[in-house]
Amino acid sequence: MVILIGVLSIISILLVQVLWINRTIRAQKDAIIIQERQDSLNTRQFEESVRVALRNVVEQISTANNIENIDLYGSVKQKSSNYFLVDINENLHPYYLEQLLKRTFYQHNIYQNFQYGIYDCYNDSIIYGNLIQFTRDSLFAPTDKGMGIPSSKMEWKKDGHYFTVYFPNIESNPLDDKLIALRHPWIYVGIVAILLLIFFTISIFVIIRQKRISEIKTDFVNNMTHELKTPISTIGLSSEMLLHADFAHDAERVKKYAEVIYKENKRLEKQVERVLNMARLDRNDLELKFEDISLHGILQEIAENIKFNQNQNDSQIGLSLQAENDMVYADPIHLANIFLNLVDNAQKYCEKTPVIKISSKNVQKGIEITVQDNGIGISEEQISQIFDQFYRVPTGNKHDVKGFGLGLYYVKLIVEKHNGKINVNSKIGEGSIFTIWLPIIYNKI
Numbered sequence: 001m002v003i004l005i006g007v008l009s010i011i012s013i014l015l016v017q018v019l020w021i022n023r024t025i026r027a028q029k030d031a032i033i034i035q036e037r038q039d040s041l042n043t044r045q046f047e048e049s050v051r052v053a054l055r056n057v058v059e060q061i062s063t064a065n066n067i068e069n070i071d072l073y074g075s076v077k078q079k080s081s082n083y084f085l086v087d088i089n090e091n092l093h094p095y096y097l098e099q100l101l102k103r104t105f106y107q108h109n110i111y112q113n114f115q116y117g118i119y120d121c122y123n124d125s126i127i128y129g130n131l132i133q134f135t136r137d138s139l140f141a142p143t144d145k146g147m148g149i150p151s152s153k154m155e156w157k158k159d160g161h162y163f164t165v166y167f168p169n170i171e172s173n174p175l176d177d178k179l180i181a182l183r184h185p186w187i188y189v190g191i192v193a194i195l196l197l198i199f200f201t202i203s204i205f206v207i208i209r210q211k212r213i214s215e216i217k218t219d220f221v222n223n224m225t226h227e228l229k230t231p232i233s234t235i236g237l238s239s240e241m242l243l244h245a246d247f248a249h250d251a252e253r254v255k256k257y258a259e260v261i262y263k264e265n266k267r268l269e270k271q272v273e274r275v276l277n278m279a280r281l282d283r284n285d286l287e288l289k290f291e292d293i294s295l296h297g298i299l300q301e302i303a304e305n306i307k308f309n310q311n312q313n314d315s316q317i318g319l320s321l322q323a324e325n326d327m328v329y330a331d332p333i334h335l336a337n338i339f340l341n342l343v344d345n346a347q348k349y350c351e352k353t354p355v356i357k358i359s360s361k362n363v364q365k366g367i368e369i370t371v372q373d374n375g376i377g378i379s380e381e382q383i384s385q386i387f388d389q390f391y392r393v394p395t396g397n398k399h400d401v402k403g404f405g406l407g408l409y410y411v412k413l414i415v416e417k418h419n420g421k422i423n424v425n426s427k428i429g430e431g432s433i434f435t436i437w438l439p440i441i442y443n444k445i
Contacts (some may be wrong), residue, residue, distance in 0.1 A: 010196050017189050043081055051076050053108040053295035054086050054165065057100050065090050082096070087162045091120045092340065094127050097163055099314060102132065111171060118163045130170070228272075231264040238264075288331040292441060294328040295367060298336050299358055302343065306356075315347050320359035323367045327441040334414045339371065341407040342434050346373035362440070366420075369435045378426040386424070387412040 025282070055072045067089055075087045094116075101116060111134045118127040173193075238257045238416050246252045284411035303317050310426045347354045350373065357372045378386060419439055 007200075008384045009202055013196060014189070014193055018190060021189055034256075038199060044114075047078060049108050049110055050084060050165070050167075051078065051112060052103075052179045052380070053104045056108075057097075057104050058086060058088065060088070060100055060104075061088055061092065082167040084165045086165070087159075087160055087213060091161055092118055092163060094118055096133065101165065115161055117166075117169065119161065121161055136312055170390055192196060193209050205319075228268065233266040234264045235261050235268070244285060260267065273391055290329050292327060292337070293330055293332050294326050295328050295330075295369070295438070296323070296360065298332065299339065299360070299369070302336065302339055303358065306343065315354040315356060317343070317356045317358070320357065323360040323362045325440050326360065326441075328367065328418070328438050329441055330416075330418050331437070335418070338411040338414050340438070341411050342371040345407060346371065346375055349373075350375040364437070366437050366439045369436045369438070371436075373433075374431040375426040377427055377430055378424070378432055383424060383426060387422075 016397045054076045058075050060071055061067075077085045077087070079085055097116060097118060101114065104116070105112075113131060113133045115131045118214055119125075120127070159234055238260045242254065242257050299319060299321065304319050306315055343356055346356045350372070355374045358369065359372075360367055360369045362368075411421055415436055415438070422434065426433050
């Protein structure tokens with residue numbers, strides 16, 4: 001349900017963003033179209049004003065030189081929106097042409113910088129005028145910024161008398177930049193979508209993880225309740241029998257019930273101690289007492305205890321201790337506990353007579369101990385989780401395997417506190433192999 005709501009929320013947000021972007025793009029396109037039309041209208045008005053002004057210039061030149069029958073409309077030719085060519089029948093003095101152009105442009109409200117050039121066909125020469133800049137203070141005046149564009153950049157024909165006028169500040173703005181600007185909002189939508197997906201993925205991961213932790217803790221509470229309830233019930237029943245039954249002439253039965261109470265009390269004490277140790281490990285309050293010890297000695301003692309107590313499926317345990325150097329700097333109690341946990345699991349998770357093999361060898365500046373069993377095995381999906389706190393491998397409908405899901409978690413923590421490593425290989429129906437590596441102490445063989 002949470003995932004569905006999250007997906008719908010993300011789709012709604014992206015839909016709103018897309019609609020908003022589409023509306024913005026349409027508004028920008030409309031604004032660009034209006035601006036283009038306005039620019040086009042202004043350009044046409046400017047071009048028409050320049051043509052009229054240049055015709056007046058031609059008319060003034062014709063009047064001053066008594067030239068008749070001049071074609072005023074045909075003499076002005078527009079090469080582009082900012083470049084004009086004007087045919088005349090006489091050569092001109094540059095200063096005279098410059099004054100005519102400045103005065104006529106001002107009269108026609110043309111307040112743009114311009115540059116002119118004159119071609120004389122008699123001597124095949126080009127007279128190149130200055131860049132005339134318009135200012136409110138001095139109207140039109142030559143600028144000191146150079147000669148403007150070079151004459152090679154202007155179009156020239158090689159016959160007749162004519163002059164050219166060029167407006168350097170009049171140019172059309174390309175639309176490419178505007179179109180690129182319209183793509184930017186989609187980049188924003190893409191970034192927002194990626195951020196939302198990342199946030200949603202992290203949220204789902206956290207929710208699933210918290211749900212799994214909650215389920216594991218619930219299982220732990222149920223298992224712990226069952227584990228503690230069994231010895232408490234046994235102790236209660238034995239105590240009740242001792243209180244109400246008459247064992248005056250049956251000392252053997254009294255001893256038997258006392259042994260039951262003692263064993264169940266030890267079992268209860270062990271379970272409570274295990275939970276307390278886990279709590280200390282989580283808070284890093286557990287103090288380990290390190291000392292130089294022989295690892296083979298610990299393994300041999302564990303094997304002897306198991307052989308002596310043949311009450312758990314008649315377990316068979318074998319040792320193959322090949323390591324030449326077995327001296328480690330460790331806490332003997334906790335180090336023994338990790339192997340007892342592994343052996344205990346090998347006995348519990350076996351549907352036939354447990355066969356356990358413990359071997360050792362020196363590798364990589366340390367000692368490698370393997371605990372191999374013939375149990376039910378662990379699937380690949382479960383192997384990555386067996387060292388998690390409170391996690392227990394599912395056993396289907398079987399509920400005869402007791403535990404809190406703390407054993408392997410405890411084993412991994414103790415191994416790591418000894419600067420060691422642990423890994424496991426397992427196959428369903430064939431058993432498991434737990435491999436522990438611990439650093440050794442040199443010069444002690």
